[in-house]
Amino acid sequence: MCRKKLMLTIGLMSIMLTNLNASDDKILPYPIYQHKLDNGLNVVTVPFDSPGLAAFYIVVRVGSRNEVEDGVTGFAHFFEHMMFRGTDKYPREEYNKVLKMTGAGANANTSLDRTIYHMTGNVDYLEKMFELESDRFMNLKYPEHDFKVEAGAVKGEYTKNFANPYQRLYESLLNTAFDVHTYKHTTMGFFEDIVDMPNQYEYSIEFFNRYYRPEYSTIVVVGDVNKEKVNSLAEKYFGNWETGNYSAEIPVEPPQKEKRSVHLQDGSIPPYMSMNYKGPAFSDTKIDMPAIDVMNTILFSQNSKLYKKLVVEEQKLRFLGGGAMDSRDPYLINIQASFINKDDFQYVRDEITKAINEIKHNGVDPKVLEETKSNLKYSYAMGIDNPDAIANSVSHYIYLTGDPESLNRLYTMYDKVTDEAIKMIADKYYIESGLTIATISADEKGGVE
Amino acid sequence: MKTLIISILLTGIIMAQEIVELKQPNSAKLVVKFMFKNGSISDPQGKEGLTYTTSQLITQGGTGELTFGDIQDKIYPMAASYYSSVDKEVAIFTFQFHKDWMDEFYPIMIGLITNPSLSQSDFDRVKVNQQAYVDQVIRASSDEEYSKKALEDFLFRGTNYQHMIEGKSASVSGITLDDVKAHYKKYFTRNNLMVGIAGNYSEDFLNKLKSDLNKLPDTIPTVPIPPVVKSPNGIEVEIIAKEGAFGSAIFTGYPLSITRADDDFAALMVANSYLGEHRKSYGKLYQMIREQRSMNYGDYSYIEWYNNGGGNMLPPSGVPRHSNYFALWIRPVQIAKQLKAQYEELSDINIGHAHFALRMALREMDKMIKNGISQEDFEATRAFLQSYIKLYIKSPDEQLGYLMDSKMYGRENYIQELGELLSKVTLDDVNSAIKKYMQIENMKITIVTDVSEAEPLAKSLKENLTSPMSYSNIVKAGLSEEILNEDAATENFKLNVKNVTIVDSKDTFK
Numbered sequence: 001m002c003r004k005k006l007m008l009t010i011g012l013m014s015i016m017l018t019n020l021n022a023s024d025d026k027i028l029p030y031p032i033y034q035h036k037l038d039n040g041l042n043v044v045t046v047p048f049d050s051p052g053l054a055a056f057y058i059v060v061r062v063g064s065r066n067e068v069e070d071g072v073t074g075f076a077h078f079f080e081h082m083m084f085r086g087t088d089k090y091p092r093e094e095y096n097k098v099l100k101m102t103g104a105g106a107n108a109n110t111s112l113d114r115t116i117y118h119m120t121g122n123v124d125y126l127e128k129m130f131e132l133e134s135d136r137f138m139n140l141k142y143p144e145h146d147f148k149v150e151a152g153a154v155k156g157e158y159t160k161n162f163a164n165p166y167q168r169l170y171e172s173l174l175n176t177a178f179d180v181h182t183y184k185h186t187t188m189g190f191f192e193d194i195v196d197m198p199n200q201y202e203y204s205i206e207f208f209n210r211y212y213r214p215e216y217s218t219i220v221v222v223g224d225v226n227k228e229k230v231n232s233l234a235e236k237y238f239g240n241w242e243t244g245n246y247s248a249e250i251p252v253e254p255p256q257k258e259k260r261s262v263h264l265q266d267g268s269i270p271p272y273m274s275m276n277y278k279g280p281a282f283s284d285t286k287i288d289m290p291a292i293d294v295m296n297t298i299l300f301s302q303n304s305k306l307y308k309k310l311v312v313e314e315q316k317l318r319f320l321g322g323g324a325m326d327s328r329d330p331y332l333i334n335i336q337a338s339f340i341n342k343d344d345f346q347y348v349r350d351e352i353t354k355a356i357n358e359i360k361h362n363g364v365d366p367k368v369l370e371e372t373k374s375n376l377k378y379s380y381a382m383g384i385d386n387p388d389a390i391a392n393s394v395s396h397y398i399y400l401t402g403d404p405e406s407l408n409r410l411y412t413m414y415d416k417v418t419d420e421a422i423k424m425i426a427d428k429y430y431i432e433s434g435l436t437i438a439t440i441s442a443d444e445k446g447g448v449e
Numbered sequence: 450m451k452t453l454i455i456s457i458l459l460t461g462i463i464m465a466q467e468i469v470e471l472k473q474p475n476s477a478k479l480v481v482k483f484m485f486k487n488g489s490i491s492d493p494q495g496k497e498g499l500t501y502t503t504s505q506l507i508t509q510g511g512t513g514e515l516t517f518g519d520i521q522d523k524i525y526p527m528a529a530s531y532y533s534s535v536d537k538e539v540a541i542f543t544f545q546f547h548k549d550w551m552d553e554f555y556p557i558m559i560g561l562i563t564n565p566s567l568s569q570s571d572f573d574r575v576k577v578n579q580q581a582y583v584d585q586v587i588r589a590s591s592d593e594e595y596s597k598k599a600l601e602d603f604l605f606r607g608t609n610y611q612h613m614i615e616g617k618s619a620s621v622s623g624i625t626l627d628d629v630k631a632h633y634k635k636y637f638t639r640n641n642l643m644v645g646i647a648g649n650y651s652e653d654f655l656n657k658l659k660s661d662l663n664k665l666p667d668t669i670p671t672v673p674i675p676p677v678v679k680s681p682n683g684i685e686v687e688i689i690a691k692e693g694a695f696g697s698a699i700f701t702g703y704p705l706s707i708t709r710a711d712d713d714f715a716a717l718m719v720a721n722s723y724l725g726e727h728r729k730s731y732g733k734l735y736q737m738i739r740e741q742r743s744m745n746y747g748d749y750s751y752i753e754w755y756n757n758g759g760g761n762m763l764p765p766s767g768v769p770r771h772s773n774y775f776a777l778w779i780r781p782v783q784i785a786k787q788l789k790a791q792y793e794e795l796s797d798i799n800i801g802h803a804h805f806a807l808r809m810a811l812r813e814m815d816k817m818i819k820n821g822i823s824q825e826d827f828e829a830t831r832a833f834l835q836s837y838i839k840l841y842i843k844s845p846d847e848q849l850g851y852l853m854d855s856k857m858y859g860r861e862n863y864i865q866e867l868g869e870l871l872s873k874v875t876l877d878d879v880n881s882a883i884k885k886y887m888q889i890e891n892m893k894i895t896i897v898t899d900v901s902e903a904e905p906l907a908k909s910l911k912e913n914l915t916s917p918m919s920y921s922n923i924v925k926a927g928l929s930e931e932i933l934n935e936d937a938a939t940e941n942f943k944l945n946v947k948n949v950t951i952v953d954s955k956d957t958f959k
Contacts, residue, residue, distance in 0.1 A: 049475065053839065084730065092740070100731045100829055103836020105762060107728070120843075122836045145927030152743025152924065159696040159781045160746055160759075163592040195791050198923045268589035270581045303521035311574070312518055318578050340577055371526040378528035378547055382478055386843040 027411035033227035041214035043234040045227040054123040054223030055391040062211040063113040064187040074189015077110040085142035113328045114399035134237035151197035169264045176262040177436040181253035213244035223387040260436040267442025271342035278434035279333040282326040282400045284409040291421040296322045316344045342441040360426045363419040471647035479648035481544045487636040488538040490609040498616015504533035504540045510571035512560030536768040563664040572626045592698035592897045599895040600700040608676035639665035647849040675772040678704040683947030686894045690903035691954040696781030697803035697898040705773045710858040715870035716882035723830045725750030751776045766850025769857035784902040792921045800905045804916035808942045811889045821880035911949040
């Protein structure tokens, strides 16, 4: 990146962060350049002052949400593993060798709605990164035996996760809270499907042909780069990638009619309860999700009345927290509490409900509302101090809406959250019929009303 | 003139303190770190975990003027953050805040460090969490983290490095608020403090900080010396039998005489990276155990403590140690009970993959020790590391952390110096370092596994029984002859096992 331009960007950053409370500034103090290739692939460049370093991400909008067929839950995640298994040009060993040469930190991860492949390293190797990635995204080819073998590594991942009771409860929670939507299973998938993975070779090829397409993908480059260079590399290496035509029909979850509960009997860890209300899908134009974020911050931050009462003063809880995960389809607003004594389950559940009802009836303190907006903005501004953090953040909004500018729009929406909006979403989402309560204790049953 | 004299006097007084500066004029954020050179090795006997309690109480409590709740109210709109982290030899407090709030946040930061309230109510809250961690969380939430902590307990037994940072069940329950107050006075002093500051701060700000730190106790702490650990006698194994474990989680290690302070470390780092770079697919162990045989999620080697390996991709700063050890991490492998349930063809096995995986890892290491690494592998691994180490310091927080750690090892700037050392290192240096520092004859091993697996695995290890790899038919059918031959050579590879004991999970970290 040209030094002069870099200084200009930084100057701009300081000004913008200093005026964080002004509503017309964008939360990301760097420009987001977008360039769409003819085949539909979006290319996003964010220049950032990290001399010699760049983060190179590819966001594929496919996750466990797309696992609509029976018997293949966990497949988006399994497939992420297969993407490291090679091509004709770069068989696995060769891929590893070249990747090692770049000295990059490279990996991938899968979640409900997306799979992200990332490399962060020496910007001198940016073209090599493009070449490696375009080759496997366009020409992936792995032997059937490799496919069968890799399934064992996924089982190993499940085995390591299984040790954690919270993870086991989460698996049951999703299975209880959702009836038909693919959010019913975790991204790891059902264990019986994981054991069966070696038999799904043909499906894996189908999966690749469906989703590893330009219209599902966005390239994000953040760091010591300029958009001209990034766009020209994208044209050179991804210009010939063929557009696909597949679109999954994701089942729509019907409204939940009554309260549900799920319990894990396990006395090996402190008692635990989570309350999960059905929430909305992410949107940067509707006020619902921004208002939920504000309400959760008000209710569950360390300075909240509830936290001070239950954790600090009464010391009934070891921990209290709450938030709604951003997702493409309606998911869960999650409130978590870790207990000192399981006999307090009902008391704490009632206190949380009381605090929610208080907001439904009386709204929130205007001063707290303003402070919360400040909190959300400064939290964000504090976190974006390296290329990976920025690339991660931009990728988050890309998988949700396809457009990285969603990030800036969301933070503008936070400014528009009013007392009325909070009362509205409290009445709409924090309702008993949309609630699933999950508990862990040594008892046979959770016993929470 | 008067101001000037006072200023000179103040500067003179605090010359003893080490200040690490990282000026970043364009940054909108400030990072301040207070590193007290006293970690869990300073815990008195019977009060193990006290340094951790004290540090937690400082960040989870109030100041002389403000309660914990008051502070939370004040910092809420700022989104300022702070936390403490304790390791064997250091206790570090990290504060991060936006420069817009510098004046408002400063008194809170300095108040917490120099005048913490140390109240009974905050203490009770902190202790409950600490007790839950040592009694339950460490055993129940991650078998791989459990086996790692258990290995440290085993490897450093009888020394001040043995106990977990968070302490032991009995010791934590005995810690009182008076213990904390005394410990704070004795060990959190201005005489064993290193301060780090990064961001766009003024000289006035720094001078005020230096001056205010004089409010810290002026005692001169006697910090215990890190242990020199004896080499194990042969291979000693501790199997931790846990009800309902889904796999076998393995950690092995032996004391290592060098640290980052030694120039040889760069050569050893190349060897280590070749064998098992943390969470990378390039390492030999990963390729042999995970990639070719799909036995688990990953297999890596280490020449220094790697904090929270399951969560971190890159090694975090803030854990400088002088008593070092080599370690292998074999992530959970399948146990017989699970394999039998999953595959009909494996219905007659009585142990899972643990013994075979262990043999494969140690045999691979043995090959490296005997044969060295090739010129080609040397060049590739060194080139990788030369770029990769720069990722350790992507953010201001990490840069500052590594600079402060450098001082603990007697270096100025470890990452920069390591880059220079790596550029000079030769293949001969690497292969000599392997011969000098690596061995598989004397080590300690911990395995967290299911109760059903403990006895048969113990017998198999103790008697060096043949441990054939138990593949499912579907995987076995496509394996190359090369892999099958390698397996045959591995299943009888003799390990120098001298002792195997089984410990009930309930009896660990007592």
